[in-house]
Amino acid sequence: MSDRIPFRVQPMLATLVREPFHNSGWLYEEKYDGYRLLAYKEGSRVTLLSRNAKDRTGTFGEIAQAVAALAPRTLLLDGEVVAFDRRGVSRFQLLQNLQTASRFAVFDCLYSDGTDLRRKPLADRRAALEKAVQPRHRAILLAARIADNGLKAYETAQRKGLEGVLAKDASSPYVEGRSRYWLKFKVHQEDEFVVAGYTAPDGSRQHFGALLLGAYDRDKLVYVGKVGTGFTHKSLAELYQTFQPLVRSKPALVDPPRERGVTYLAPRLVAQISYSELTADRKLRQPVFLGLRDDKRARDVTMPGIQ
Numbered sequence: 001m002s003d004r005i006p007f008r009v010q011p012m013l014a015t016l017v018r019e020p021f022h023n024s025g026w027l028y029e030e031k032y033d034g035y036r037l038l039a040y041k042e043g044s045r046v047t048l049l050s051r052n053a054k055d056r057t058g059t060f061g062e063i064a065q066a067v068a069a070l071a072p073r074t075l076l077l078d079g080e081v082v083a084f085d086r087r088g089v090s091r092f093q094l095l096q097n098l099q100t101a102s103r104f105a106v107f108d109c110l111y112s113d114g115t116d117l118r119r120k121p122l123a124d125r126r127a128a129l130e131k132a133v134q135p136r137h138r139a140i141l142l143a144a145r146i147a148d149n150g151l152k153a154y155e156t157a158q159r160k161g162l163e164g165v166l167a168k169d170a171s172s173p174y175v176e177g178r179s180r181y182w183l184k185f186k187v188h189q190e191d192e193f194v195v196a197g198y199t200a201p202d203g204s205r206q207h208f209g210a211l212l213l214g215a216y217d218r219d220k221l222v223y224v225g226k227v228g229t230g231f232t233h234k235s236l237a238e239l240y241q242t243f244q245p246l247v248r249s250k251p252a253l254v255d256p257p258r259e260r261g262v263t264y265l266a267p268r269l270v271a272q273i274s275y276s277e278l279t280a281d282r283k284l285r286q287p288v289f290l291g292l293r294d295d296k297r298a299r300d301v302t303m304p305g306i307q
Contacts, residue, residue, distance in 0.1 A: 003043030005076055005111050009118075011036055011051050012078070012108075012175055014166055014182035016304070020154035021185075025171060027122070028153035030144040031164035031184055032105050033090045034082035035295055039067045039104070041075040050295035056081075063104045066139035072113045072132050078174075079106035079143065089161050092190070092272050096291040106133060107143035107166075110174055118174040122181075125174065157187045164188065189277060190290070191215075193224060194298045195269040196253050198243065200261035206233070207240035211271065211289065212253070212262065215303040220254045221267055222303065224282060230274075230289030239292070242269070267298050278304055 036051040037060070046064045048056045057064050060081055067077065083094035083102050094100040109129035110118050117125050133140055146153035146165060153165045164186035172181035193215055198208040210228035214221045231239070243265055252267040272290040279285055282303065 002114075003045075003074055005040055005042055005074055007116075008040075008049075008053075009038065009076075009110065009174075010176040011038060012182060013178045014168075014184040015178055015180050017183050017185050019185065020151055020165065021167070021183075022150035022152075023167070023169075025169065026150065027126075027168045027170050028146050028148070028150050029107060029166045029168065030105075030146055030157070030162055031166045031186070032080040032082045032143070033092045033163045033190065034080045034095060034102075034105070035293070037063075037079060037081050037104065039063070039075070039077040039079070039106075041067050041070065041072065041077075043073060044068065052295055052297060054295060060102060060104075062139050063102065066104065066137040069137060070132055070140075071134075074111060074113055075132055076109070076111035077104075077106045077129070077132070078108035078110060079104050081105075087161065090163070092293075093290045101139075103138075104140045105143045106140060108174065121171045121173065122168055123170040154185065154187070162187055163190055188274070189304075190272065190274045191304050192270050192293065192296055192301050193273050193284075194221060194252075194267045194301050195243075195265060195271050195292075196221065196223070196267055197251065197256075197262050197264040199226065199259070200263075205236070207236040208243075208263075209261075212257065212264075213271065213273065213284065213287070214253050214267065215301050216299065217303045221252050222282065223253045223255045223257060224278070224303075225284040225287060226257075227271070227273055227284070227287040227289045229287075242292075270294070270296050270298050270301055 038049045040047045046068045082090040083100040167183045169181045193213040196214040197212040201209045210226040246265040251264045274288045275284045276286040
């Protein structure tokens with residue numbers, strides 16, 4: 001039997017819904033706040049790919065070693081690289097400088113020992129996943145099932161301070177791209193936005209004041225507000241250096257804010273932002289910068305609620 005997995009996949013993505021729900025025959029998992037990864041084990045070789053197909057094997061070497069130690073000769077796992085705070089809640093910020101040990105929360109198995117599982121129902125793939133990760137390594141964990149009832153799962157997620165809940169049809173195949181077989185409802189608002197520019201610093205702050213953020217609505221990059229919190233002295237300096245090659249004279253935003261001292265950037269960088277809500281005029285309320293991420297193209301960042 002060949003050690004080569006005969007395909008590469010784009011990850012299956014959940015569709016955002018506004019309200020929690022319960023459907024019979026669905027599973028309700030914790031929604032993690034981390035980096036999506038596909039892990040390909042082909043004999044002794046392991047490759048970790050991000051959702052935009054960037055190789056992250058070197059970045060997460062301990063996870064690659066843990067996957068290599070699993071029993072199946074060939075294996076394809078889908079999951080999220082996460083780091084947990086003291087309360088056991090995953091936090092994207094903790095992954096930024098790799099200061100906290102990362103773990104691979106796996107939730108799907110697409111291939112195992114020469115068998116393509118993508119057309120099998122999720123319940124069967126989960127069974128294959130649970131078999132594959134035994135005995136469990138400290139760098140790998142099974143994605144947590146919160147409750148059998150979706151409404152109770154949402155209540156638990158609220159109580160624990162989780163980002164949200166992933167609801168999955170147990171009878172569904174693995175479908176690449178966005179699907180309604182997987183749905184997500186959020187407890188804590190956190191999304192990706194395009195960095196479109198920055199303002200001049202005020203007072204004692206150095207490098208820049210706030211970031212101008214945008215999201216695509218169809219083909220237009222729409223302004224959603226500024227974020228001026230969540231930075232350290234170090235991150236201000238590092239981000240400023242990252243921005244310089246992207247400086248441009250005209251805004252990429254179709255509706256840039258009317259204020260002085262703005263430096264516009266080519267829309268290539270994606271920031272993870274926490275916020276309390278998106279207002280009626282589609283502006284972020286109480287945004288906090290969590291970090292940059294390179295596992296999603298800026299052009300794929302759409303307005304929250306637009307899939």
